[in-house]
Amino acid sequence: MGVMRIGHASLKVMDMDAAVKHYENVLGLKTTMKDKAGNVYLKCWDEWDKYSLILTPSDQAGLNHVAYKVEKEAHLDELQKKIEAWGIKTVMLDEGTLPSTGRMLQFNLPSGHEMRLYATKEYVGTEVGTTNPDPWPDGLKGAGVHWLDHLLLMCEMNPEAGINTVADNTRFMTEALDFFLTEQVVVGPGGSIQAATWMARTTTPHDIAFVGGAKSGLHHIAFYLDSWNDVLKSADVMAKNKTKIDVAPTRHGITRGETIYFFDPSGNRNETFAGLGYLAQRDRPVTTWTEDQLWSGIFYHTGEAVPSFTDVYT
Amino acid sequence: MSIFDTRPKFAVHVAQTDETFPCAANESLLQGMVRLGRKGIPVGCVNGGCGVCKVRILAGDIKALGPISRAHVTQDEECQGYTLACRVAPQTAVDLEVAGKLNKPFSKGRAESATASPVSQQQ
Helix, strand or coil: CEEEEEEEEEEECCCCHHHHHHHHHHHHCCEEECCCCCCCCEECCCCCCCEEEEEEEEECEEEEEEEEEEHHHHHHHHHHHHHHHHHEEEEEEECCCCCCECEEEECCCCCCCCEEEEEEEEEECCCCCCCCCCCCCCCCCCCCCCCCCEEEEEEEEEHCCCCCCCHHHHHHHHHHCCCCEECCCEHHHCEEEEEEEEECCCCCCCCCEEEECCEEEEHHHHEEEECCHHHHHHHHHHHCCCCCCHHHHHHHHCCEEEEEECCCCCCEEEEEEEEECCCCCCCCCCEEEEEEHHHHHHCCCCCCCCCCHHHHHC | CCCCCCCCCCEEEECCCEEEEEEECCCCCCHHHHHHCCCCCCCCCCCCCCCCCCEEEEEEEECCCCCCCCCCCHHHHHHEEEEEEHHEEECCEEHHHHHEEHHHHHHHHHHHHHCCCHHHCCC
16 A cells, blocks of 8 residues: 655756756656646656656756655545644645646655655656567667656754754654665764664665755755666766766765766756665665764765765755 | 966955955856865855855956856845855956855865965966
């Protein structure tokens, strides 16, 4: 019952033409739809629903909302009850609030981020189809990412004031949405403060991640690639396109992912990553990273702090 | 000046520390500022979204390189000269003061700057 996977992210962009060019030419998504309000909808070649990314024109950068797909329409009603019982107000948005999309259950996480759940989105198929498919389609642009994989939300945290929305979100996702914890960072006396968490519904190490920060925001949205070589090639694509790379190809200790971080033309951080790390399971013991080894968890090879990685986000 | 960078430069003056760095007309104030070598100059998204490189232009002409986030520079602030250093290039000599998260690296004494005498780097 319940959430299957990440469905889409809606991002604010300050220059729509530049943003579309970035997501099409650097990441390799394709535009599938535009609406009257000027929003642009895109998908990756290996995704079968109509879109996984919405770009909305704005005077600032950041996340509008993130949506997860649930298996059945009836689950939306069941989850609405569970979320309300947990103590979070919800609104059921009508079918068609977003084009090609069924009704959506809208609410805010304890960190303030808007989340939506939906069961129905127009099926358009992957670019290789379902009958005797090739492993990849011709004509891919840029990195040719497979799918939107996860996102990382920066969550307001101020332990002195008793505010830790990383822990609050983690509890909510566990209790109301039935996600499970795969990894965590604990800091402070005796590791008493849960400062970052990685959570799953699928069998991958994270479908969502929460990291503590001065204020809530979007850290990054991540797209999946097959291999380390694809990660290297996507760095070449970024260099060709003069994309601002934040962190050159390396490996995370946390999730074991092979990664690059970079920025879209509005400063929203993107990640292309490969490696599904390990088989995430409900009975797999939770991995814990301690304060003194935190940066090895983040950038395994150097183990060194990169302040921009924790301080810069939209 | 590096022999590998022969572009003509304008002098950009930082009010708080009385430092001056050279900056070309086709590069952002942030790119020039980074060459000061001060530890901790926050280079974030460099695309106007994250707001870590906020400055206030006190004098001089600048050219916009792209949009800046209203979440970090309000209309009022922009009228007062505030902008993001990653999104403007100097068109004349510029006098600026650093703001927001840029205050920190510039709040330490000049002696702590990694380059002994940034002013001498001017053309």
